[in-house]
Amino acid sequence: MSLIEMKHLRLIDTIHQVGSLKNAAERLYLTQSALSHQLKELESRLETRIFHRVNNKLVFTPSGKAIRDAAKEVLEKMQALENAIQETKKDNLKDYIHGYSKAETVRLNNQAKSVEQILHWDSKWDSGSLILEAGCGVGSQTIIIARLNPESRFVSVDLSSRSLKKAQESIDQNQIENVAFQQADILKLPFEDDYFDHIFLCFVLEHLSKPMDAVQELKRVLKPKGTITLIEGDHGSTYFYPDSINAMKAVEAQVRLQKMKGGNPNIGRELYPILDKSGFTDIVVSPRQVYVDDSKPELVEGFIKNTFTAMIEGISDEALAQKIIDKKELDCGIEDLYRTADGGGTFCYTFFKAQASL
Ligand SMILES: C[S@@+](CC[C@H](N)C(=O)[O-])C[C@H]1O[C@@H](n2cnc3c(N)ncnc32)[C@H](O)[C@@H]1O
Structure with a gap:
């Protein structure tokens, strides 16, 4: 020294x-x-x-x-x-595809609420646990998991200070007291080795150019025998009725744009290999399909319109600027996605939830 x-x-x-x-x-x-x-x-x-x-x-x-x-x-x-x-x-x-607009905050909250049951019926950890939520954004998932685990403490981190501020406001409004927010980069966490009992991450690996590096860093701060829970989507799992070539082109435009920015919106299918290569054991991946038809009006609004189609609309300007798709195809594609939410349409999308231990 x-x-x-x-x-x-x-x-x-x-x-x-x-x-x-x-x-x-x-x-x-x-x-x-x-x-x-x-x-x-x-x-x-x-x-x-x-x-x-x-x-x-x-x-x-x-x-x-x-x-x-x-x-x-x-x-x-x-x-x-x-x-x-x-x-x-x-x-x-800047490279984060969805950005940090008010509309995106609303979309993230809609997303979390609309698929809460499908994703979180089993998001429960031993009471007294210290849990790291990596990439908490505006706190849409934080509220759900903190409420489900009132006897545990959460440290929820994100790169964006603006999102953390919104997350804190939302936690305060909901009078939730077992969460502390902290600005941090998942790739270089400000925590000691073996610090957390469990780790939770939702919709973040898809935005990282080196998701394995992030998982390694999460592993570093996880105690021996601790568990990791990852939830990611996979846009390749999208299909709907009425079918539409333009709607599929609009989804593909989002996939290409995200990949250009170093991410991978089809990462759901890779969760098992990522965890396996990172040295985790007892890996269980559970596909969580969202299936929507007229009998589920809350999912028609909350998922088809306010989560998925809102996401495609949210990247429209950039997809056009990057000349990934032409305007006519994109506009028709978005219209056709909305059409699946009109009477008689159906929509399918699959999330992947992976759980594993050290
Ligand atoms: C799609 S949002 C998901 C937010 C939240 N988990 C949810 O499901 O509502 C992705 C979040 O990951 C954050 N993020 C991206 N890269 C990050 C990094 N390297 N470290 C910490 N947060 C990161 C972004 O700032 C953004 O808030």
């Missing part, structure tokens, strides 16, 4: 900026004695003085000056690195 730590560099740089130990302690939220302790620690490790007191003023010694100049340089480099990482995150967010 180096004799000089980051805390020492921050200390020296702050003292240089504010000119006194008292002001530096305030700026760094330290007590004066803690600050003096750090200073003495550094001087004793380096076996040299950093300051002299001249007329009640702090004057840097030659060693102090060298540390002061190096501290400035290192801290600026650290800041530049942090800025670059923030930019990378913005790029990740």
Whole structure:
């Protein structure tokens, strides 16, 4: 380990900026004695003085000056690195196909509610568990799983601070108290190894260019014998009546656009191999088909119109801009998807829910 730590560099740089130990302690939220302790620690490790007191003023010694100049340089480099990482995150967010509009928030909430029974009848963990929800978005699934597991605690993370704010509002409105939200990247989680009892993730791997890397990182923070639950869709499982070539072309346009952005909306079928290659055991994949006809008016509204077709409408502008489909085909395709929700139509889509343990 180096004799000089980051805390020492921050200390020296702050003292240089504010000119006194008292002001530096305030700026760094330290007590004066803690600050003096750090200073003495550094001087004793380096076996040299950093300051002299001249007329009640702090004057840097030659060693102090060298540390002061190096501290400035290192801290600026650290800041530049942090800025670059923030930019990378913005790029990740920019590539996220559905975006973060109000309409998308409504769509995610509709999606979660409309298929709640199909996806979550078995989303239950031992009471007292600590569960990581990875990629919680605006909290649409969070509300459901937190309510189903009132004796467990959830840490729900997402890359988007805007989504987390909405998620927090929604949890507060619903008076749910067993969830803490945190901004984090699934590919680099800010948690120790073996930290969580269980992990839950829904509709996120489909957006990642390296889903296996994400699963590896989730595995790292999972305790031995812990479990992972993944839910993903698979657009290849979409079929409907009345059939329509344009509607199928519109769905295919969404698949191509998402793949261009590095994702894979047909990932549902790959969950078993992903978990298997990642070293999980006891893998069980359960296809959850949503079948809609006139006898299920809530699914006609909630799923066909407000989840699936709303999703295709949501990517229309970008699909046209990327020239993946022509406008006439897309408009007719969307109209035909809505037609399956008119009397006499039917619609099928299959989600995949995978559960496995370490
Ligand atoms: C389709 S939304 C699903 C949200 C929620 N799980 C649901 O089912 O309603 C996908 C979410 O994954 C998040 N996401 C994408 N990549 C991520 C990453 N690397 N780390 C954390 N969150 C990520 C996005 O910000 C977005 O909120």
